[in-house]
Amino acid sequence: GTSARGWPVLGKAYKDASRGDTVLKVQYITSDVQRTYVMCRVGGLDETTEVGCFSPAEKLLVSPGAGCPGCGDLVDPEAVVNKNGRTLRGFSTGARAKMWESCPGCPYEHYSQFYEYYGNFDYADMWVSGALAGTTVDFKTNGDADFSAVNDNATRREAAQKGTAYMNVWMYV
Structure with missing residues (x-):
């Protein structure tokens, strides 16, 4: 075209x-x-x-x-x-279907470990969204983070960047 x-x-x-x-x-x-x-x-x-x-x-x-x-x-x-x-957020919000329910060899081993630890299928999106919004992230099992208490911009920015890179993208690729 x-x-x-x-x-x-x-x-x-x-x-x-x-x-x-x-x-x-x-x-x-x-x-x-x-x-x-x-x-x-x-x-x-x-x-x-x-x-x-x-x-x-x-x-x-x-x-x-x-x-x-x-x-x-x-x-x-x-x-x-x-x-x-595709969006970086979608790597997390779509992970349940792609790595837990509808894939050859499901569930994937590494994704299962992260799901079992956090207790949420969209744990990476929850982390990044909480860091960006400055809110509490309350996972079902482990790993809670209160970005309303630790609310300086540098900490929240680093948490969002690292969460995007190492929780969203790393798991997806």
């Missing part, structure tokens, strides 16, 4: 689509350069940019893939909705 600025935009479908489907979920292709990793940044971000998003005014070339040059159909979308398919 093409962006509103006329830039070429590439993506890949999350799953196979059939002729006549009315929704096509696409993941934008990313680069190895952090500054321009992906130029369609929407979703959970405070600052968004859509300069690299598909333009709703332009047609999309939908093809079966790189192994079929010249194949494909031009599609004139009725609407283009850009939203983030």
Whole structure:
């Protein structure tokens, strides 16, 4: 496809689509350069940019893939909705389904250890949200934290950053 600025935009479908489907979920292709990793940044971000998003005014070339040059159909979308398919928060709030209930070999060993310790499936989101809001985090079993009592910005910032990196992301990847 093409962006509103006329830039070429590439993506890949999350799953196979059939002729006549009315929704096509696409993941934008990313680069190895952090500054321009992906130029369609929407979703959970405070600052968004859509300069690299598909333009709703332009047609999309939908093809079966790189192994079929010249194949494909031009599609004139009725609407283009850009939203983030993943968020750091979602790594925690979606963990129960992905690591406890609906995965090959479920439940995952490391996730089980953390769940058994904290007693909550979304323990990482609870920790980070509590640190950001300056509130008490009351887990069902262990590890409570009272960010309303320890309420200096440096402590809360570090707790949110470390919780995001080591509780949300590390468990997910």
